[in-house]
Amino acid sequence: MPSANPATTPVSVDEDVIEGRYAELDGYTVGFESHKQDVDPAPLFAGLPDDRCQSRHWGVVTSGQITFRWADHEETYVEGDAYYAPPGHLPLMTAGTTLVEFSPTDELEATMAVVEKNLEAVSS
Incomplete structure (x- = not known):
């Protein structure tokens, strides 16, 4: 059975x-993500439908908090919450x-292709 561990999974970003x-x-x-600063990455999703993330995510917050915003509401999850x-x-x-987060690879890759393109535009 496949598995992953934050101690042995190489740093990608x-x-x-x-x-x-x-x-x-x-x-x-x-x-396995560690967020070092407060950040609103909304501009990086420009070009996706409704300029929003199109991937599904299941996760657990292991420290801190994350907020997800939809057009009609938002939800905040804190340490210990599964979402x-x-x-x-x-x-x-x-x-x-x-946090530890699971996403369908095909959906995540399609979303990240747009995010990476937007990151390149901001960096140049």
Whole structure:
């Protein structure tokens, strides 16, 4: 049975705002994320339907808090909470938040392709 561990999964992203370790497990990506700063990444989702994340996520907040915003409401999850975020959300990260999150790999990759393109545009 496939598994992943934050101690053995290599760092994939190490930026000022986030450190992320990601492993693919039978069609799902598990992410171990540590958010270093408060950040509203909403502009990075521009170009996706409704300019919002289109991937589903299931996760557990291991410290801090995360807020998901939809067009009609928002939900905040804190340490110890398990969550499900359907498509059409925007995340809001708080410094010091760590989480373990599962996402369908195909949905996540399609979303991240747009996010990475927007990151490149901001960096140039």
